[in-house]
Amino acid sequence: MGRSSKDKRDIYYRLAKEEGWRARSAFKLLQMDQEFNLFTGVNRAVDLCAAPGSWSQVLSRKLRGREEKGDAEVKIVAVDLQAMAPLPGVTQIQGDITKISTAEEIIRHFEGQPADLVVCDGAPDVTGLHDVDEYIQAQLLLAALNITTHVLKRGGTFVAKIFRGKDVTLLYSQLKIFFSGVTCAKPRSSRNSSIEAFVVCQNYQPPEGYIPNMSNPLLDHSYDVDFNQLEGPNRVIVPFLACGDLSAYDSDRTYPLQLDDSKEYQYTPPTQLPIQPPYQQACHLRRNNLLSKEDAPSASNNNPDSEKTTPGWTS
Amino acid sequence: VHSPVESSEGPVLTVYSLHPPKSCSSLSVLQHQRIHGIRPRRGDAKAPAQEKSVFGGKAVRLIRLHPLDPFQLETIRPIMELHDWILDVRWMSGDPHPFLCIALAHNSALLLDTETETTLFRQSCSEGCLLYSALVLAHKSWSDTVIVGGTVFNQLVIWKPGDVAESLESKSPVVRRLLGHSGVIFDISYSQNEGVLASASDDRSVRIWQIGNLGGNGGQCGNQNPVCLHVLYGHQARVFSVRLLNSKVFSAGEDGTCLMWDNGQVIQTLKGHRAGGVRALAISSESCEKAIWVASGGADGGVRLWKLGVKQDQVEDNEENLKDLKFPIVICTLDSEESTWSNCRFLVCTDKGGVYEYTNKKWELVWQGPPEFQSYCLMEVASVKIKESLVHVCAVGNICGSVQVFPVANPKGGICLVAGNGKIHSLIWQKGSADGGAWLLASGSDGLVYRWWVEVTKRELQVVEMTSFELPMCTKRWLTAAIRVHLIEDAAWVCGDRRGSLLLYQECQNATMLSGEEQTLLVKSTMENLANKVKIQELTPVSALFGVHGKQGVTSVFEHSGLFYSTGRDGCVRIFHSKMSESQEYILEVLRVQRACKGMEWLEKILILETKVGQEVKPLAAENKESTEINQLCLKNTDKQNVQEARFAIVGFHGSHFVVWDPVRQERLLSVLCGGGHRSWSLWTDEKGHWTENGALAFIKQGAVLTSERTLKEANGKIGWSLKEGIHGRGIGCVHRLGRIMSQRNACWEIVVTGGEDTSVTILALNPKNGEMKVLGVLTDHISSVRALTAVAKQDVGRTALSALVVSAGGRAQIQCYRLLIGCGEWGETSCQVIQVAAHRLDEQWERKRNRHKMVKMDPETRYMSMAVLEQTPDSLILALACSDGAVRLFSVSEVKHHIELLWESFHHQRCVLSVATCCLQDTQCNRHQLLFSAATDGQIAVWDFTSSSLSNQNPSTPIFTIPAHQSGINSLDIYPVCLIDFHHVTVASGGDDGQLTVSQIKIQIVDNSDPQNRLLINLVNQSCIPLAHAAPLTSLKLLNKNQIVSASCDQRVCLWRIGSAGIHHQRAVCSHVADAAALAVWEEEYDQKSGSSAEVVFGDGEESGNKNAGEVCTEKSDTEGAEEGYVLICGCGLQLIHVLV
Structure with a gap:
């Protein structure tokens, strides 16, 4: 396979490296901005579940670039459980988005002002069981929504990743309680084959008398009793919008390494090395053949030099 | 009545009985929610039916299992929908009311009265984060309840929903925290007897904690500072399930294996699911049988069941004496009438040219060869049947062309044969069609295969020389495998050589249709020829598939009901047959290539797998009354040359292991750490040429004869059943229906092919009436995910058979084409023969480049996304393919020419x-x-x-x-x-x-x-x-x-x-x-x-x-x-x- 094969399989992975983004997902936010003008008038932005930091990079480049032109002061806060490499112009908070203290810290950074924009590209550890993964992703989004209700100004915008699965309509109906405009957006840099999409929630208008509350999690909705919402046509649906220019690169297409004749292909190393995965220790043991194995009977019984290593069975 | 196994797929619950292992009853329980757990209500053992709670998603429902024969399932209440995701449910004991303690995903718990469907208590933990797993320890009251939660932050938290702290907004405080995992926790298990808690994690480990008492009276929360007893690393991927049974730990995960641990060591490995891993695990013990039942459910939808016996001390301990013999170089086992491992006899040849037999736990010299048999010699043994008894005949070859043949019982009655004047490269015995003799083939240094007919009486031998075979010119020109077969009306030999070629030799005209007396006749006539010094021309192959098995050579050839199977050191089994060419000559034709698993290149032979219980759908009546009818049908089938491939296991070396591999289930049936190839070995099985889950290996390693422990059906080791066959371990990307076949008795099967991310194509038979599903074949030629399938199918008039040209396409720009012949027997039993027609890859040029590891491949890695038949002519198909590199391509597939060609493309x-x-x-x-x-x-x-x-x-x-x-x-x-x-x-x-x-x-x-x-x-x-x-x-x-x-x-x-x-x-x-x-x-x-x-x-x-x-x-x-x-x-x-x- 070799190191260039991933460049070939995924054009946006390669472009991200070449343009200095920490992850390919940067293009997703850029393409959504093209469609929704997400950054217009935004001075205070929050990036939830920010690591490795590509969306913070986008916020920084887009908002700071404008700041230099003499607009108001821009403040960007990135929140994640784990530490990430520092980014110029981005304040980092290492904290849990389900804690009220995190919300308070965000507001503190904004000097008491609410945020204009909250974005969240977080994805949970997947289990491979679709219903569980969809549920956990929905809970992550609801946790993001909950903290957003503490920090977002009325009329503000919230952008978050969703999985378009079995119960996605329940999430839509919940978001519609808080935002007057909810759209399901699919940037062209997000693969066609993936169930990933983004909700762009515009014009934050919490219901009358709603008091943000972090002490209890925001739970997801359930289908109504007669299951009309489940199999009938009365599902809550939100408009779908494909984002990004058609002339942009196609994330599903496999490109040759030589993209155009004028520029020779050169391998670019990743902008950031991957974070410590949970299976690091297991991989180390596996590489060194140290994983526990069932002792082959012949080895233990026929090798005169070795004692029987198989412990006896007890009944 | 033994306890049954229950499994679920989606909302459907199925119950299987263990005696015998089979499916009994299915019931859709949870409507649109997937079932995640089944919890029996403990209590009155005498109650006629057992109540169980079934949960998944946010729903829980009660069902009743009637222990009738067969088991029956019944729902007893409507679905109860909760406000949050359910992670664990337990019945509260000791209370006449049916109360359920339920743990929810946001680290809260509730007590549900199932009769009134009301929540009696609801309590959250002060640690309000999301849980990936939870364990409820329920006892007699709500205040006894203890919850163990596996949090999103990789911790285990223990808390009591009965404890309410005013200081924490009336939530319950965390009593214990267990830290150590570096990934989220997928499963938790607790053993009351041992006071041990086990957790399975995303970090691929299982941790065992010495926790002490959890739950019970008063709701104990274990030791103050629980110690982590073991960190078990043994899985190659994430661990999804863990169960405790006394001191044993069972874990199962994404790598498809289930491991049994004792004292921190893996003591049993159970593997039997296709890609995607094991998702569900259930353990039970039967104290009366001292056996453990393990049931595992795979991501492939399969359900496997194992019975693990309790290992006893070595019954016979002959290994010590086995090692006494110095410098053995060849080992053979002698077939015996009562084929048991304990009375199995070995014959070993040493590098001093001596042949020894191991009987009565000691080595005895049978025959000592002269000095020219030292340091290089070959030995093969044939077991010839004479009047109900077996006579073993041994042939020993040396470096200067001599072959000594003698009966083991009477070594002095031997004959010395001459096969050229150089090194004997191989010796092959082939049993005669009738009793009393065998053919011996010796491959000499001159590229000739010398042949003799060895007539055996009880103590004497009579040898007749036969025409030699001449091997095709090549380096390493010697024979490695041969079998004698009957083609339509001619006797012939199907052979394999060291160069990797498959060869067909036709026996001399006057030697056709031999049996018994005719053979003796031939013997005499050949003797006369010899006497007359008539120069006999060597036989040359009538058909040769030169080098098909690659340069490492053919290792075996086998014949089973009209089809030939060859193995080679190229990691392939080739299934082939002979057919008449247009010029009325026999030619060999490969139908299909089956690869063993990755890394298993050195194949030695195949063994036919017995059909297991439950796979045949013959009603009992058929066996008695109408067996003659079936026989007649079978005969008709062979007349039509409607041969069908047998299920087989592949025997070979995988790394340093000797392995018996089931290519369909992707499972090791036997694995012996012997050090790998390049050694003499002999596999003993219950029945020659078959695998019956009962086998052992004798081999030579480090200058000694060693034997493996046998795998045994009963007391020792394990026995496995497949309750439900797995389909694809990962996502299915494409499906195509081929048609419907029906038996004469109107049993009907829908035949579909599916392709998936696990890179395989599966041929399935579905019974739409009862939902039964059978895997007819698994094709594993794709190197990347299979994304498109199309087919052109034809059916015979009676619809008992179906023939389809199936094309599959997918990642790495690969197309494979097969002819499938699917038949349906009288009782609905199905057969499927796969013929590989052609294959194509866009980057074939690249694959052939020798120095490609040094170069960067600039071409795109094209995937085929979709496929359709554009035109169909009698001898070819035109296919249109959607390609990920932006092209639409047309290909022509010619079945006759075995060729796929690119015709057109447009970007x-x-x-x-x-x-x-x-x-x-x-x-x-x-x-x-x-x-x-x-x-x-x-x-x-x-x-x-x-x-x-x-x-x-x-x-x-x-x-x-x-x-x-x-x-x-x-x-x-x-x-x-x-x-x-x-x-x-x-x-x-x-x-x-x-x-x-x-x-x-x-x-x-x-x-x-x-x-x-x-x-x-x-x-x-x-x-x-x-x-x-x-x-x-x-x-x-x-x-x-x-x-x-x-x-x-x-x-x-x-x-x-x-x-x-x-x-x-x-x-x-x-x-x-x-x-x-x-x-x-x-x-x-x-x-x-x-x-x-x-x-x-x-x-x-x-x-x-x-x-x-x-x-x-x-x-x-x-x-x-x-x-x-x-x-x-x-x-x-x-x-x-x-x-x-x-």
């Missing part, structure tokens, strides 16, 4: 092409116009015109028409043409990533015009769409007829739509448990012709390519306004057959 789309579909129109002059529709990620559908004549020469460079249909990618396309008086009306249905369903009606007029660009006049008459037909990507759709559509989506709804004059109307929707739906197959219910109901009308997928291309059928089809009853097979993460009444 018109410049984007990833996602789907293709075809249709055929016929004009008044009967000219056929092939239309190709291709759609890409920009939502545009291009229409291409290929007429029959233009395929070969002038092909279009641009599409004749473009239909804008979606704002993003088009995942699925289907076409329905209707021929009207002077134009064609074509319905194009498309489903997109945007969840939209679009129907474009186009009108096509065929004008008499020689200009290929203007042959067809196309108008978009009407386009209607449902913008959010599905809440998620619409991934697959089918037009049932010109006005009905079935669509499927990742939102797990299967919808039926009607196209009316005013647009598209939603007709019905069904919730499916198949997540990530990717493909659909649809067919109409066929009514029994005998009962005289409606005629066969097939809609949908099965004969799509056949019918639509035929053109003339289209007009007939347009009459059918809508099907009344049909089936939808939806494939994605698993598959589901849905019966649809319209």
Whole structure:
């Protein structure tokens, strides 16, 4: 396979490296901005579940670039459980988005002002069981929504990743309680084959008398009793919008390494090395053949030099 | 009555009995929620039926299991829906009321009264984060309840919902925290007896904690500072389940294995699921039998069951004496009448040229060769039957062309034969068709194979020389495998050589049809020849497949019911046969290549696998009354040369292990750490040439004879059953229905092929009546995920057999083509023969480059996304493929030439092409116009015109028409043409990533015009769409007829739509448990012709390519306004057959 094969399989992975983004997902936010003008008038932005930091990079480049032109002061806060490499112009908070203290810290950074924009590209550890993964992703989004209700100004915008699965309509109906405009957006840099999409929630208008509350999690909705919402046509649906220019690169297409004749292909190393995965220790043991194995009977019984290593069975 | 095994797939619960292992009853319990757990209510053991709670998602339901024979399931209450995701449910004991303690995903717990369906208590933990797993320890009261939660932050938290702290906003405090895992925790188990808690994690480890008492009276929370006793690393991937049984730990995970641990060590490995891993694990012990039952459920939908016996001390301990013999170099086992391992006899040849036999636990010298047999010698033993007793004949060859042949019982009665004057490279025995003799083949240094007929009496030998074989010229020119076979009416030899060639030698004319006395006759005549010093010409092969097994050579050849199987050191088993060529000569032809698993290159032989219990569907009556009838049928089958491939296991070396490998189940049946290849070995099995789960290996390692422990069905080791066969371990990407076959007794099977991310193609038989599913074959030739399938199928008149040309395509730009012959026996038993027709890869050039590891491959890694048959001629198929590199390509597949060729490509789309579909129109002059529709990620559908004549020469460079249909990618396309008086009306249905369903009606007029660009006049008459037909990507759709559509989506709804004059109307929707739906197959219910109901009308997928291309059928089809009853097979993460009444 070799190191260039991933460049070939995924054009946006390669472009991200070449343009200095920490992850390919940067293009997703850029393409959504093209469609929704997400950054217009935004001075205070929050990036939830920010690591490795590509969306913070986008916020920084887009908002700071404008700041230099003499607009108001821009403040960007990135929140994640784990530490990430520092980014110029981005304040980092290492904290849990389900804690009220995190919300308070965000507001503190904004000097008491609410945020204009909250974005969240977080994805949970997947289990491979679709219903569980969809549920956990929905809970992550609801946790993001909950903290957003503490920090977002009325009329503000919230952008978050969703999985378009079995119960996605329940999430839509919940978001519609808080935002007057909810759209399901699919940037062209997000693969066609993936169930990933983004909700762009515009014009934050919490219901009358709603008091943000972090002490209890925001739970997801359930289908109504007669299951009309489940199999009938009365599902809550939100408009779908494909984002990004058609002339942009196609994330599903496999490109040759030589993209155009004028520029020779050169391998670019990743902008950031991957974070410590949970299976690091297991991989180390596996590489060194140290994983526990069932002792082959012949080895233990026929090798005169070795004692029987198989412990006896007890009944 | 023994306790049953229960398993669930989606919302359906199935119960299996263990004695014998089989499926008993199924019940859909949770409607649209997937079942995650089943919890029995402990209590009155005498109660006639056991109550169980079944939960999944946010739902819980009570069911009752009746311990009848067979077991029966019954739901006893409606579904109870909770406000949060359920992680664990336990029955509270000691209370007459049926109370359930339930742990929820946001680290809260509740107590549910199932009778009144009311929540009695609800309590949250102060640590309010999300849990990935939880364990409830319920006792007599709510205050006794203890919850162990596995948090999103990789911790285990223990808390009591009965403890309410005012200081924590009336939430419950965390009593204990167990830290150590570096990944989320997927499963938790507790053993009361040992006071041990086990946790399985994303970090691929299982941790065992010395926790002490948990739960029970007063709700104990264990030791103050629980110690982590063990960190168990043994899985190659994530660990999904852990169970404790006394001191043993059982863990199962993504690597598809289930490990049994004791004292921190793996003591048993159970593997038997296809890719995707083990998701569910259940353990039970039967104290009376001292055995442990392990049941595992795989992501492949399979359910495996194992019975682990308690290992006893070595019954016989002969190993010590076995090692006494110095410098053994060859080992053979002697067959015996009562074939048991304990009385198995070995014959060993040492490098001093001595032949020793191991009997009565000691070595005895049988024969001592002269000095020229030292340091190099070969030995082979044949067991010849003479009047009900076995005589063992041993042949020993040396470096200077001598072969000593002697009966083991009377070594002095031996004969010395001469095979050239150099090194004897190999010795092969082949038993005669009748008792009393065997052929001996010795491959000499001169490229000749010397042959003798060895006539055996009790103590004497008589040897007759036969014509030698001449091997084809090559280096390493010697024979490695040979069997004697009967072709139509000739005796012949199928051989394999060290160069990797398969050879067919025909026996001399006068030696045909030998049996008994005739053989003696031949012997005499040959003796006369010898006496007359008549120079006999060596035999040369009549057919040779030169080097098919590669340069490492052939290792064995085997014959089973008319088919030949060869193995080689190229990691392949080749299934081949001989057929008559046009010039009336026998030729060998390879039907199929089966690879062993990755890394298992050195194959030695195959063993036929016995059919297991439950795989045959013969009713008992058949065996008694009508066995003669069956025999006759079998005979008829062989007459027709309708041979079928046997299920076999592959024997070979995998790394340093000797392995018996089941290629269908992808499972090791035997594994012995012997140090790897390059050694003499002998495998003992219950029955020669078969694998019956009872085998042992004798081998030579480090200058000593060693034996493996035998695997035994009973007391020792393990025995496994497959309660339900797995299909694809990972997502299914494509499906194609081939048709229906029926037995004479009207048992019927729907035959479908599926392809998946696990890179395999599976041939399945489905019984739509009872949902039974059988795996007929698994094809593992793809190196990347299989994304598209198409087929052209033919059926015989009685519909008892089906022949299909199946083409699969997928990642790494690979196409494979197969001929499948599927038959149905009288009792509904199915057979499937696979013939590999051809294969193609776009980057074949690259693969052949020698120094490619030093170069950077600049070409794109193309994936094939979709495929359709454009044209079908008697000897070839034209296929259209959607390619990820932005091209639409046409290929021709020739079955006769075994060849796939690229005909045409166009990069018109410049984007990833996602789907293709075809249709055929016929004009008044009967000219056929092939239309190709291709759609890409920009939502545009291009229409291409290929007429029959233009395929070969002038092909279009641009599409004749473009239909804008979606704002993003088009995942699925289907076409329905209707021929009207002077134009064609074509319905194009498309489903997109945007969840939209679009129907474009186009009108096509065929004008008499020689200009290929203007042959067809196309108008978009009407386009209607449902913008959010599905809440998620619409991934697959089918037009049932010109006005009905079935669509499927990742939102797990299967919808039926009607196209009316005013647009598209939603007709019905069904919730499916198949997540990530990717493909659909649809067919109409066929009514029994005998009962005289409606005629066969097939809609949908099965004969799509056949019918639509035929053109003339289209007009007939347009009459059918809508099907009344049909089936939808939806494939994605698993598959589901849905019966649809319209």
